[in-house]
Amino acid sequence: MGPAPAPTHSAITLQVNGEKYTLSVDHRTTLLDALRERLDLTGTKKGCDQGQCGACTVLLDGRRAVSCLQLAVAAEGREITTIEGLADGERLHPVQQAFLDLDGYQCGYCTPGQICSAVAVIEEHAAGWPSAATDDVRPEAGPPELTAEEIRERMSGNLCRCGAYVSIVQAVARAAGAEEAAV
Numbered sequence: 001m002g003p004a005p006a007p008t009h010s011a012i013t014l015q016v017n018g019e020k021y022t023l024s025v026d027h028r029t030t031l032l033d034a035l036r037e038r039l040d041l042t043g044t045k046k047g048c049d050q051g052q053c054g055a056c057t058v059l060l061d062g063r064r065a066v067s068c069l070q071l072a073v074a075a076e077g078r079e080i081t082t083i084e085g086l087a088d089g090e091r092l093h094p095v096q097q098a099f100l101d102l103d104g105y106q107c108g109y110c111t112p113g114q115i116c117s118a119v120a121v122i123e124e125h126a127a128g129w130p131s132a133a134t135d136d137v138r139p140e141a142g143p144p145e146l147t148a149e150e151i152r153e154r155m156s157g158n159l160c161r162c163g164a165y166v167s168i169v170q171a172v173a174r175a176a177g178a179e180e181a182a183v
């Protein structure tokens with residue numbers, strides 16, 4: 001008799017939008033599939049399922065991550081925020097409100113990922129993180145102006161098949177209070 005087969009499932013607890021969920025998952029289950037198919041949180045979208053489109057973007061401990069490339073078992077112990085967790089009751093998150101006010105979408109499929117990314121982009125910028133579009137990356141130069149070029153670069157991991165990019169950039173700029181810089 002050979003060794004007992006290795007277990008293929010584990011019981012995990014995921015903390016999503018402030019709620020704890022305990023579930024048994026196949027070790028190969030992605031966080032995206034766990035969110036959508038096990039927890040019924042279908043706001044997070046599946047586009048490419050291989051890390052290229054950004055539709056599945058969520059926040060892990062406040063940092064953006066593509067959930068199709070994250071195993072659910074590896075997300076245990078992390079604070080997961082999805083599009084469903086951004087609003088404060090009936091009050092939309094400022095980034096959601098800006099997308100709504102400025103039509104930062106057409107079909108809406110990429111929008112949850114765009115909004116989750118934008119939330120993190122604004123925080124990354126406020127923390128002084130440079131991007132590939134930043135001219136002067138010396139710490140003493142301070143945070144770069146959040147120009148349209150900066151926003152486009154920082155949001156470049158989120159594709160929009162409808163091509164709503166102009167409105168998306170405007171919405172991110174408005175939510176960041178950087179409309180003048182992004183004109």
Ligand code: FES
Nearest residue numbers: 047048049054068
């Ligand atoms: S579905 Fe995850 S990046 Fe496209």
Ligand code: FES
Nearest residue numbers: 106108160161162
């Ligand atoms: S709004 Fe349709 S894919 Fe972006």
